[in-house]
Amino acid sequence: MKIAIFGQAFNAQTQEAFVVIWHYLNNKKDVTVCIISEFNNIIQENKPHNFPDSQVTNTLDSSFNLLISIGGDGTILRAITYVHDKNIPVIGVNTGRLGFLATIQSQAIIPALDAIFANSYKISERHLLTIQTTPQNDAFNTLNFALNEIAISRKNTTSMITVETQLNNEYLTTYWSDGLIISTPTGSTGYSLSCGGPVITPDTNSLIITPIAPHNLSARPLVIKDTTTIQLKVDGREDYFLVSLDSRIATLSNDTIITIKKADFTIKMIELLEESFLDTLRKKLLWGEDKRN
Structure with a gap:
């Protein structure tokens, strides 16, 4: 079995989780552990004296059986850029806040790894979005996909922008707002939720269009089929605007036409058998915590 480990920080919480994972895996027979080089560089800068070294890899290929992400949801969003379409299952150990x-909480790492090695888990297929631009922008040559959302937002201005929106070549509306979010079901609990979008279960075949601070109060989030092709055209007082794919940001000019579709590959998230999205949702959003209940 070949396992990769990734993180974006090496603070006390991450280090504690990493040490538990590293010792567990290195005590297993026939297991090869590789640290993704980006994470290894952070470890080398911050590791204590006599901290053990590991094998390092710059990329992932189909020989890997698992990717362990140590951090929060943002770390997983970064980790999937290494996974891309290679069908490597991903599991996240939460050393962040929400999640x-x-x-997987830090105190439950060993039981979670025991379950994985016993094949006692399920796979949650998560759909992604891809982006194309006309004219083509080099920023999206390879990493042109997002697990959570693709967001359009204003740049270098406090003025609103307009986002002309078409669905399957049919005009929908022109949003007059600070921007627009196109979200997957996975991303429905992220930026879109903060802007008033609905929560959608990960197995739903839908996308969400959520305006960011719209000037028109009648502009509301819209749920559409995930087979829809979305085309966007931005205008505003400034000549440029921002596009973010999860946490990766690029600057585009107002003459750019953006086309967004569902990607032709998925990310495989490992879930333990006792876990469910509804259970996570209830815990993270504190549903039922009202004292009247």
Whole structure:
């Protein structure tokens, strides 16, 4: 079995989780552990004296059986850029705060790994979005996909922008707002939720269009089929605007036409058998915590 480990920090919480995982895996027979080089560089800068070294890899290929992400949901969003379409299952150990994707708490690492090695888990297929631009932008040559959302927002201005929106070549509306979010079901608990969008279960075949602070109060989030092709055209007082794919940001000019579709591959998230999205949702959003209940 070949396992990769990724993180974006090496603070006390991450280090504690990493040490538990590293010792567990290195005591297993026929297991090869590789640290993704980006994470290894952070470890080398911050590791204590006599901290053990590990094998390092720059990329992932189909020989890997698992990717362990140590951090929060943002770390998983970064980790999937290494996974891409290679069908490597991903599991997240949560050393951050909230965590709809990174669901394994630090104190439950060993039981979770025991379950994985016993094949006592399920796979949650998560759909992604892809983006194309006309004219083509080099920023999206390879990492042109997002697990949570693709967001359009204003740049270098406090003025609103307009986002002309078409669905399957049919005009929908022109949003007059600070921006627009196109979200997957996975991303429905992220930026879209903060802007008033609905929560959608991960197995739903839908996308969400959520305006960011719209000027028109009648502009509301819209749920559409995930087979829809979305085309966007931005205008505003400034000549440029921002596009973010999860946490990766690029600047585009107002003459750019953006086309967004569902990607032709998925990310496989590992879930333990006793876990469920509804259970995570209830815990993270504190549903039922009202004292009247």
